[in-house]
Amino acid sequence: MRSRPFGRTGRNLGEIGFGAWAIGAAWGKVDDRASVAALHAALEAGLDFIDTADVYGDGHSERLIARVLNERGGARPFVATKAGRRLPAQTVEGYSAENLEGWIDRSLRNLDTDCLDLVQLHCPPTEAYYRPEVFERMERLAGCGKLRHYGVSVERVEEALKAIEYPGVASVQIIYNMFRLRPAELLFREARRRGVALIVRVPLASGLLSGKFGADTRFEADDHRRFNRHGEAFDVGETFAGVPYEVGLAAVEKLRPLVPEGATMAQLALRWILMDEAVSVVIPGARNRQQALGNLAAAELPALPAATMEAVARIYDQDIRPYVHQRW
Incomplete structure (x- = not known):
């Protein structure tokens, strides 16, 4: 799998990672045996980026990742986690120095490590991006050696554009797919210009x-x-990226003829994202070994032809844009 620079961190990481929300909770029944098998298979195949959060199964995802990494031994992949959604209600005041350090200490224990590779503020309120003291607190925690890098996971393009003005922000995680095109209009160019890594969820x-x-x-x-x-x-x-379910189903049928021979629609969707060089890593989820390996295989597809890219844009404009474009 091809590697890409992870912003200005000095790291080069594989362009397809492992999104670990589904092995924690909120995607139906969790089968730990299948989850462990998925992680092992992906790591065996060369995956070196895992994304999780402290609230995925109330820490279950983090602990499962630690279990697999300890079973394997050797060099660890880059593991990104998130903090902030443990608040009972999202307020800027909740992102206090005490709370941030408490959440990060808990993730250190869950992931069984002395220093976290990356901690992302987990979709905090929009106002937080306009409060420098929040980012100063993350800077201090990095200076204490509890984390190597910090970034943000955002809902809206506006939030991401504000976040990357802070010089210490190493990464932005945002939704981007064939149903959510807006981030590529301005954010991707600005992030690349500033050397900020882009994680696509x-x-x-x-x-x-x-x-x-x-x-x-x-x-x-x-x-x-x-x-x-x-x-x-x-x-x-x-x-569903904010797209009404029935609208999304209809658009998928229009996209289906674009799938390359021998590939799956999921692999087409992942390869489409990787066509943009501003993307550092894309993090599809996987709940079993087959899904994990299928995701990684998307990186082996050849570049998509211009006609395919134009068709995706056309379907988005006709069917999806009114529901999502100005909302996020």
């Missing part, structure tokens, strides 16, 4: 872009694709 629009769902697909009660369908629990943009 929700690359398959919560599975919609796998092409495996239909109108009759049913999701478990503890799956966010059911309980957050309309933003009941957190930002609706995290579920």
Whole structure:
């Protein structure tokens, strides 16, 4: 798998990573044996970037990752985690020095390490990006040796553009996929100009872009694709990228003929993201060995032809843009 520079950190990392939300919670029943197998298979295949958060299964995802890394021994991959969503209500005041250090100490224990590779503020309130003291606190924690780098995970392009004005912000994580094109308009250019790494999450629009769902697909009660369908629990943009389910299904059928021979729709969706050189790493989730290896295989696809890129843009403009473009 090809590596890309991870911003100005001095690290080069594989362009496809492992998104570890689904092995923690909120995607239906979690099967730890399958999760462990998925992580082992991906690492065996050369994966070197894992993204998690302290709230994924209340730390279960972090602890599972530590278990696998300890079983394997040797050099560890780059592990990014997040902090902030443990607050009962999202307020800027909640991102106090005491809370930040407490969350980071907990992740250090969960991941069984002395220093975290990357800690991302986990979709804090928009106001937080306009409060320099929040970023100064992260800078101090980095200076204490608890983390090597810090960044942000954002909901909105506006938040990302503000965050990268802070010189210590090493990375931005944002939703970008064939149903969410806006980040590439300005943010990607600005992040690349400033040497900020870009982590792309929700690359398959919560599975919609796998092409495996239909109108009759049913999701478990503890799956966010059911309980957050309309933003009941957190930002609706995290579920199906904010696209109404039926609208997304119809657009997927228009995208289906674009899938290269021998590839899957999910692999097309991942390869499409990697066509933009501003992307540092894309983090699809995987709940079993087959999914993990299928994700990594997307990097082996040849560059997509201009006709495919134009067709995706056309479908977005016609079917998706009115629902998402100005919202995030």
